[in-house]
Amino acid sequence: xxxxxxxxxxxxxxxxxxxxxxxxxxxxxxxxxxxxxxxxxxxxxxxxxxxxxxxxxxxxxxxxxxxxxxxxxxxxxxxxxxxxxxxxxxxxxxxxxxxxxxxxxxxxxxxxxxxxxxxxxxxxxxxxxxxxxxxxxxxxxxxxxxxxxxxxxxxxxxxxxxxxxxxxxxxxxxxxxxxxxxxxxxxxxxxxxxxxxxxxxxxxxxxxxxxxxxxxxxxxxxxxxxxxxxxxxxxxxxxxxxxxxxxxxxxxxxxxxxxxxxxxxxxxxxxxxxx
Amino acid sequence: xxxxxxxxxxxxxxxxxxxxxxxxxxxxxxxxxxxxxxxxxxxxxxxxxxxxxxxxxxxxxxxxxxxxxxxxxxxxxxxxxxxxxxxxxxxxxxxxxxxxxxxxxxxxxxxxxxxxxxxxxxxxxxxxxxxxxxxxxxxxxxxxxxxxxxxxxxxxxxxxxxxxxxxxxxxxxxxxxxxxxxxxxxxxxxxxxxxxxxxxxxxxxxxxxxxxxxxxxxxxxxxxxxxxxxxxxxxxxxxxxxxxxxxxxxxxxxxxxxxxxxxxxxxxxxxxxxxxxxxxxxxxxxxxxxxxxxxxxxxxxxxxxxxxxxxxxxxxxxxxxxxxxxxxxxxxxxxxxxxxxxxxxxxxxxxxxxxxxxxxxxxxxxxxxxxxxxxxx
Numbered sequence: 001x002x003x004x005x006x007x008x009x010x011x012x013x014x015x016x017x018x019x020x021x022x023x024x025x026x027x028x029x030x031x032x033x034x035x036x037x038x039x040x041x042x043x044x045x046x047x048x049x050x051x052x053x054x055x056x057x058x059x060x061x062x063x064x065x066x067x068x069x070x071x072x073x074x075x076x077x078x079x080x081x082x083x084x085x086x087x088x089x090x091x092x093x094x095x096x097x098x099x100x101x102x103x104x105x106x107x108x109x110x111x112x113x114x115x116x117x118x119x120x121x122x123x124x125x126x127x128x129x130x131x132x133x134x135x136x137x138x139x140x141x142x143x144x145x146x147x148x149x150x151x152x153x154x155x156x157x158x159x160x161x162x163x164x165x166x167x168x169x170x171x172x173x174x175x176x177x178x179x180x181x182x183x184x185x186x187x188x189x190x191x192x193x194x195x196x197x198x199x200x201x202x203x204x205x206x207x208x209x210x211x212x213x214x215x216x217x218x219x220x221x222x223x224x225x226x227x228x229x230x231x232x233x234x235x236x237x238x239x240x241x242x243x244x245x246x247x248x249x250x251x252x253x254x255x256x257x258x259x260x261x262x263x264x265x266x267x268x269x270x271x272x273x274x275x
Numbered sequence: 276x277x278x279x280x281x282x283x284x285x286x287x288x289x290x291x292x293x294x295x296x297x298x299x300x301x302x303x304x305x306x307x308x309x310x311x312x313x314x315x316x317x318x319x320x321x322x323x324x325x326x327x328x329x330x331x332x333x334x335x336x337x338x339x340x341x342x343x344x345x346x347x348x349x350x351x352x353x354x355x356x357x358x359x360x361x362x363x364x365x366x367x368x369x370x371x372x373x374x375x376x377x378x379x380x381x382x383x384x385x386x387x388x389x390x391x392x393x394x395x396x397x398x399x400x401x402x403x404x405x406x407x408x409x410x411x412x413x414x415x416x417x418x419x420x421x422x423x424x425x426x427x428x429x430x431x432x433x434x435x436x437x438x439x440x441x442x443x444x445x446x447x448x449x450x451x452x453x454x455x456x457x458x459x460x461x462x463x464x465x466x467x468x469x470x471x472x473x474x475x476x477x478x479x480x481x482x483x484x485x486x487x488x489x490x491x492x493x494x495x496x497x498x499x500x501x502x503x504x505x506x507x508x509x510x511x512x513x514x515x516x517x518x519x520x521x522x523x524x525x526x527x528x529x530x531x532x533x534x535x536x537x538x539x540x541x542x543x544x545x546x547x548x549x550x551x552x553x554x555x556x557x558x559x560x561x562x563x564x565x566x567x568x569x570x571x572x573x574x575x576x577x578x579x580x581x582x583x584x585x586x587x588x589x590x591x592x593x594x595x596x597x598x599x600x601x602x603x604x605x606x607x608x609x610x611x612x613x614x615x616x617x618x619x620x621x622x623x624x625x626x627x628x629x630x631x632x633x634x635x636x637x638x639x640x641x642x643x644x645x646x647x648x649x650x651x652x
Contacts, residue, residue: 012501012512014512044495044497047494047495049345060501060503060513061501061503061507061511061512061513064499065499066494066495066498066499066500066501066502067500067501067502067503068345068348068494068502069501069502069503069504069505069513070341070344070371070504071341071367071368071371071504073337074337074338074341074368074371076338077305077333077337077338077339077341077342077345078341078342078344078345078348079345080331080338080342080345081303081305081329081331081341081342081343081344081345081346081349081353082345082346082348082349082494084303084329084331084346084349085302085303085329085345085346085349085350085351086349086350086493086494086495088495089494089495106334106335106338107334107337107338107341110333110334110338263329266324267324267327267329270324270325271324271325271327274325
């Protein structure tokens with residue numbers, strides 16, 4: 001007999017506010033499934049932090065858990081101190097691309113550098129969705145948006161690569177067309193230490209697809225599948241060939257001393273010497 | 276208390292602030308270097324680990340204020356320290372703190388602005404920013420010491436008020452008293468009054484928007500608390516369009532401070548009911564009023580004063596009393612006139628005379644105040 005999975009027990013009895021067909025339903029579901037498959041009966045061992053934007057609404061207040069919904073871009077500093085004062089809890093940040101690598105980019109780089117013991121899951125819809133579809137640091141080159149009506153003149157940021165370069169313990173990228181891989185990646189990240197980052201390229205039919213010229217959700221998902229290139233494949237490709245592609249897979253996994261380990265080792269040392 | 280129980284130290288204002296914070300139970304500090312507040316971070320980085328506390332130098336003031344909010348929800352008493360430019364950067368998150376009712380202490384060691392201004396020189400230009408710096412409707416608490424010893428006392432009080440009323444509290448010092456060294460007498464720790472936030476009982480679910488100050492859970496205590504600075508109901512659930520929920524919650528968050536103004540407002544008053552001339556002063560500037568009052572008395576002019584130890588909420592009752600008796604009120608400030616307008620609002624028909632000086636960290640002298648007392652406006 002197969003067990004019937006229900007996410008209900010992990011969620012408050014509230015309705016998600018996302019547009020019909022939003023990729024964030026899939027992301028929320030992948031996270032809850034990962035938690036369920038790891039054997040957590042509830043979310044009492046977790047604290048969720050998020051900023052402002054559609055992705056930030058995934059945990060707040062919908063997860064039946066402690067959630068701290070911070071200002072636009074500021075979830076990572078808040079998550080940092082929560083983890084430092086409560087190292088026993090698993091601190092997970094949800095945020096969008098504008099939140100994490102737009103207005104909050106400095107915190108993202110610094111947290112990766114410090115190897116801060118948090119998992120950051122970024123729903124990357126490649127646009128400012130909540131405000132109605134303005135160009136983002138993640139918008140593909142030449143894409144038409146509400147503030148780039150003639151096509152974006154900037155190239156997007158490779159957030160997952162940046163996290164790896166800055167010192168993350170784990171960095172991966174998937175899309176909402178890779179839900180099984182995404183779920184397995186979340187499971188793995190939840191069991192690792194240090195700064196872990198998962199970028200989830202997520203379909204936004206309302207603010208992105210409509211303006212960028214996608215007819216429907218199926219077309220968006222199809223484009224994710226067609227443009228997806230594995231990390232291994234990408235290594236053999238030239239930069240020009242990678243333009244417009246989505247590199248999926250694990251970009252880095254490494255063991256480095258974490259911020260919590262370093263802070264508490266210092267505290268122990270200082271107190272021992274003071275006696 | 277016996278004399279031998281009291282310990283004497285020769286501290287700078289910034290050092291006194293750190294020692295008071297450690298005494299009152301601050302166990303998390305996040306900050307970013309900035310003149311003239313840096314010594315607070317430096318001393319905190321040395322002192323906190325010794326008592327098991329955590330110090331973090333963050334990447335900027337945005338991260339610093341965010342981190343102390345997080346630490347507060349993690350159950351710690353938390354503080355940051357900065358000066359004008361950093362205080363400006365922190366304003367958005369201070370508003371987050373008002374809306375989420377997060378206890379924390381922000382020390383603003385004022386310097387001359389605007390912009391980079393004169394980073395090493397004293398100013399009092401942040402007093403209105405402390406009241407109205409963030410957007411929206413809120414009632415701020417700011418304390419304003421005028422000596423090194425008072426920095427110690429009011430740092431403790433800042434934490435106590437933050438915990439009691441579940442709100443950010445600003446300790447508004449300035450470059451002069453922060454870098455001044457004076458003798459500080461510290462009572463034994465057990466005689467220092469310490470107030471801790473009200474904790475919820477098992478089964479409690481309403482953690483926001485009570486005029487009686489709602490109990491505050493920490494994360495990880497099993498209360499499934501949903502913290503948000505979007506308009507929310509008593510249970511933390513967002514209502515981003517409902518006019519009634521917004522009115523109810525924002526009014527209550529304001530009222531919990533306003534209705535307790537008598538408890539929060541502290542002044543040093545003199546001759547309120549028997550004076551010809553009044554002075555309203557605060558911070559480093561107020562150190563000059565005592566000599567001016569003495570000299571005026573020698574000339575036969577009775578002067579009364581209200582020294583604002585609590586700057587916000589404004590000491591309306593004391594200033595009203597002064598305005599009833601005095602023919603004119605002098606407001607010396609190291610800015611081009613900020614609190615003077617608040618005095619005018621409260622004093623109604625009594626003549627209010629500003630006395631302003633900015634630049635180079637030059638204090639307003641007793642002679643300058645005396646000239647206003649005996650002279651005309």
